[in-house]
Amino acid sequence: MPREAQYLAVADVLRARILSGEWEIGERLPSRARLAVEHEVGRNVMQRAMDRLIIDGLLEGRAGSGTYVRTPRERLRLVRSRLRERREGSRPGPDRRERGRADAWDSHSQVRVPAPEPIAERLAINSGDLCVQTHYEFLADGQPVQLSESWEPMAITGETPIVLPEMGPLAGKGVVERMRSIGVVISRVVEVPRPARATQVQANLLGISVGDLVLQIERTIFDADERPVETADMVIPDVRREVVYEFGVDRP
Structure with a gap:
């Protein structure tokens, strides 16, 4: 054998x-x-x-x-759905909040960070162009359930009140609402999910073991002119969450 x-x-x-x-x-x-x-x-x-x-x-x-x-851990469902967001709004009430959905987060932003080549390619900018980089740690009931690293070109937000995603008048409102406030209309979101194994850093932050299965989602958000305005890498521990995509169907 x-x-x-x-x-x-x-x-x-x-x-x-x-x-x-x-x-x-x-x-x-x-x-x-x-x-x-x-x-x-x-x-x-x-x-x-x-x-x-x-x-x-x-x-x-x-x-x-x-x-x-090992003691089994409850694996909660995370639904990624633009359809659901339209039905419930951006912040569902506690009585209808999906179990396991992030209810708190820590974030840290850095300004004037040169875009590495892979990020620059995703944002359709030049390598080294300045961006705002934000690291997120999402929690559900006090337990870490997701990591995210977001990049936004400063050429778009640099001289505006929304340059820092978690500070200012629209702190925490999300990319769509923040960009709308400066006249940028979001048209579509592209997500590429890939299975991976947790690195040492990811394992430490998520409270899992090195090598545990995680889902990495590469997300890029485009405006009405097909210009990328934000890209992010999300990391979700498989042992904690089952990710489900929900799609609407166009009616004839």
Whole structure:
């Protein structure tokens, strides 16, 4: 059996044993060496199988202690929908607020940050053109649920009251409303979702493990002239949130 398929097959067997209740939540698994003997595989194969289940959220490693069955975490649904925003407005009331939806956030903006080449390409500006860069940490019920890094060209907002997204008269109102206040009409939003694994920095901020599955969403917002006015990279932990896209259907 090929080595790559072997560790995945072992992971599937261990997963079935865990889900059947052979080991209770919080219980320490036998040693890697013992499990390797049980399954007649090498220790490296067993380690890769256990690492796979740690990434999948079924196990957790504790330094100097061993590997344990992880307590399941509730996975909340996050609906990304322009249709819903039109129905409910920009800030739904608490009685109809979607569970797990961010209800607080921390942010930090920097002005006059030169755009790196990938960001400049997304914003259709020159590499090194000055932008406002804003880092966000979104919370739901006090728990970190999303990270975001936003870039806005200062050529658009630099001499206006909305240059800082979370300060001024329209602080926290969102890109659409802020841009409308300076005569920029938003026409469309493009999002590109990609699966990824959490980096050390992301894991620390989100309270998850390095290598945990995350969804990275590359978002770019365009005005009526098809000019990009903002681009952002969002990071959502898969173990905490299930992302659902909702679309309206044009009626004939």
